[in-house]
Amino acid sequence: MTASQISLPQSDYEHIELSPLTLHIGAEISGVDLSAPLPPEVRDEIASAFVAWKVIFFRGQALDHAAHVAFARLFGEPTIGHAVFGHEDEFPEVYSIAKHRTANSIRGASMARAWTDWHTDITAAINPPMASILRGVTIPPYGGDTLWTNLAAAYQALSAPMKAFVEALNGIHRFEAPANGAEKANYRDSIEKRRLEALHPLVTVHPVSGEKVLYVSPAFLQEIDGLAPRESQALLEFLWEHSVRQDFTVRFKWQPGDVAMWDNRSTAHLAPNDIFQSDFDRQLYRVTLVGAPQEGTDGRTSQAIAGAPILSAKEELATAKVH
Numbered sequence: 001m002t003a004s005q006i007s008l009p010q011s012d013y014e015h016i017e018l019s020p021l022t023l024h025i026g027a028e029i030s031g032v033d034l035s036a037p038l039p040p041e042v043r044d045e046i047a048s049a050f051v052a053w054k055v056i057f058f059r060g061q062a063l064d065h066a067a068h069v070a071f072a073r074l075f076g077e078p079t080i081g082h083a084v085f086g087h088e089d090e091f092p093e094v095y096s097i098a099k100h101r102t103a104n105s106i107r108g109a110s111m112a113r114a115w116t117d118w119h120t121d122i123t124a125a126i127n128p129p130m131a132s133i134l135r136g137v138t139i140p141p142y143g144g145d146t147l148w149t150n151l152a153a154a155y156q157a158l159s160a161p162m163k164a165f166v167e168a169l170n171g172i173h174r175f176e177a178p179a180n181g182a183e184k185a186n187y188r189d190s191i192e193k194r195r196l197e198a199l200h201p202l203v204t205v206h207p208v209s210g211e212k213v214l215y216v217s218p219a220f221l222q223e224i225d226g227l228a229p230r231e232s233q234a235l236l237e238f239l240w241e242h243s244v245r246q247d248f249t250v251r252f253k254w255q256p257g258d259v260a261m262w263d264n265r266s267t268a269h270l271a272p273n274d275i276f277q278s279d280f281d282r283q284l285y286r287v288t289l290v291g292a293p294q295e296g297t298d299g300r301t302s303q304a305i306a307g308a309p310i311l312s313a314k315e316e317l318a319t320a321k322v323h
C-alpha cells in the first residue's frame with residue numbers, strides 16, 4: 001500500500017486548530033471549549049473534521065452529563081444510553097462505561113485472536129448509532145487506552161478483485177453473549193431481552209464523504225450471507241485481520257476531561273483489556289447519536305433480522321411507557 005492509493009483527509013480549517021495524529025485517522029482539536037455554546041462556523045468545522053479524520057479528540061474539557069448531551073445534540077439526535085445495557089438514571093442519553101460495568105464482567109477471558117473485541121458500536125441493529133462521543137472522567141495513570149481503525153482505508157487497501165467480490169456480499173451482525181458461558185446471568189438476560197440482528201452490506205458507502213467502507217465489526221459480524229460456513233469463516237478471518245492492521249489505526253492515551261468523538265460509519269474501535277489486570281479505576285461516559293440503515297455500493301440497504309431500530313432517547317422512553 002502506498003499513500004497514493006488512499007485519499008488523505010484535508011487539514012485546512014479556519015476556526016479550529018487541528019493536529020492530525022496519523023496520516024489516515026485521528027486528529028486532536030484545540031482552542032475549543034465544548035462547555036460553552038459553539039458558533040455555527042466552529043460546529044461546522046468540527047463536523048467536517050469528524051467525517052474526514054473519523055475520530056477527533058478534545059483535551060481537558062469540563063463537561064458534565066448535561067453539557068455532554070448538549071454538545072452531542074449539535075450533531076444529531078442522542079439515542080437511549082445503550083439499547084441493550086441501559087443508561088444513567090437522570091440522563092437517559094448517557095451510558096456509563098465503568099471498569100466494573102456488567103458488560104465488562106467477562107473481560108477476564110483470554111484474547112482468542114488479534115481482532116477479538118474490535119467492534120463498531122451496536123452493528124447488530126439495522127441503524128447502528130452514527131457517532132459516539134466518549135468522555136473520560138476517572139482515568140488510570142497508565143493502561144486503558146482506546147484504539148480506532150479506519151475502515152475506509154482498509155477497503156481501499158484491498159486488491160481490485162477482492163473489492164469487487166466483497167462489495168456484492170452482505171454480513172450478518174448479531175448481538176449475542178459469548179459461547180464460553182463466562183458471563184454473568186444478567187448480562188445474558190439483557191441481551192436476550194432486546195435481541196438484535198441485522199444484515200448489512202459488507203461494503204457500505206459513507207453518506208457524507210461517499211467513501212467506500214469495509215463494514216466489518218468483528219464482535220458483531222458473525223457470518224457472510226450465502227457463503228458456506230467454512231467459506232464465511234475463512235473470509236471473515238482474513239477481513240478482520242486486514243481491517244485492524246496497524247497502518248489504519250490510531251491509539252489514544254486518555255487524560256481526565258478528554259472527549260473522543262468518532263464516526264461509527266467508517267471506524268471500528270477497541271478497548272484493550274489491560275486495566276482489568278490492575279487495581280486502577282476508570283470511568284467514562286458515552287452518548288451516541290441515532291444512525292440510519294447502511295447503504296451498499298449498488299444502493300441496497302441494511303435489513304433487520306430481529307429487533308427494532310434504535311430510536312432517540314425521547315422516542316425509546318415514550319415507547320417503553322406504552323408497553
Ligand SMILES: [Fe+2]
Nearest residue numbers: 119120121269
Ligand atoms: Fe464500543
